Amino acid sequence: MSKFHYANSSDPVPSNDDGNLPPQFTVTVPSKTDIWTKPPTTTRFNAPILYQAIPVSSFQRARVSFSANWERQYDQGGLIFVLNGADGSRKWIKTGIELLDGQPRLSTVTCDRAADWSLVSVPAGVRGATLEAVRAKDDSLWVYLVGDGGQRTPLREVTWALETGVGDLWVGVYGAKPSAEGGDLVVSFADFVLDLV
Secondary structure, eight states: OOOEEEEEEOSSOOOOOOOSSSSSEEEESSSSSSSEEEEEEEEEOOOOOEEEEEEEGGGGEEEEEEOOOSTTTTEEEEEEEEEEEETEEEEEEEEEEEEEEEEEEEEEEEEHHHHHHHEEEEOOTOOEEEEEEEEEEEEEEEEEETTTTTOOEEEEEEEETTTTSEEEEEEEEEEBBSSSSSSSEEEEEEEEEEEEO
């Protein structure tokens, strides 16, 4: 039985015999899907998420390589963390590549009460990346871009991401396609790693 589940998708879960994700898999993303919150009226949480639910205290590291043919404004995909509160509240962090003004960019968005967004340019022609998120000694979540030689470039620190009092933590991958134009976005993933205590 798979350790992973889909939210916002009826596609079959890719799985090895041991319940883990295979070395390579794809997530098909329909149009008009997004994960975004902008007060006072915008809350969208309908993009496909392939995740494993774990206790927050057990998380140590997640890593994945991914790529896609990013074509439409805000096409995106990468790693995602969803903190589900016992009271039904939800916070999230997504980090990956997002297309903005015709250029793929490294993007990290965090949502506590509202979403904020940071962007880093990538070299022309780049369609993929390897990202890693790691629990620091002070329980912050650090997001890194991993280069070809394995060297890590820090992109973002999220100080509240691994807070206690959360019902569970979803760790996994996602894709989103806010545009109504064009067909499905297919995000290819490889070598997903989830290290737990």
